[in-house]
Amino acid sequence: DQQVKQNSPSLSVQEGRISILNCDYTNSMFDYFLWYKKYPAEGPTLLISISSIKDKNEDGRFTVFLNKSAKHLSLHIVPSQPGDSAVYFCAASAHNDMRFGAGTRLTVKP
């Protein structure tokens, strides 16, 4: 039952360039979407979120885009920094039932 999918297990980008992480979902009832960032041996921490009534939310270097018709969201990080290297989980929620993707490991090379 994979309602949230992150098809790229890993991504490597050069420092200063843009990182684009993608996420697809199948449940049209999801109304709130989140990106969590996870460092090794730590719990996930909320990075940015977006409600289904919006198509874009920006917070500094991080922007989340939501395309409801395609059931797709993406996280853009620009410019990427080495400290952004982590695993990024996409999550989607309906009625407080949250589902997570399998994660994408981002590596930002100096």
Next chain:
Amino acid sequence: EAGVAQSPRYKIIEKRQSVAFWCNPISGHATLYWYQQILGQGPKLLIQFQNNGVVDDSQLPKDRFSAERLKGVDSTLKIQPAKLEDSAVYLCASSAQGVMDSPLHFGNGTRLTVT
């Protein structure tokens, strides 16, 4: 504010043994969650408490897993008996209200290895 506290950080047991994990949520957070994260997968919800009542335990393998949240604060998750496939990181999270009002705050997790 102090974060979600979990213990132990690591646990290694043999199959068929029992194990218990403890979680102390952020003070005042009414909702508490236990997630299982198997290597290479995203966190999967096992059980959700609202105060000391269970909201959702549909994905909890009730033949071997149990959880309680006495007095609506701390929570324990128990596995008895453990199987090899239970090897995972067990994450506790809490939120003040629902997801949209107050996103989840996660603890650092307990890494369980079953041999």
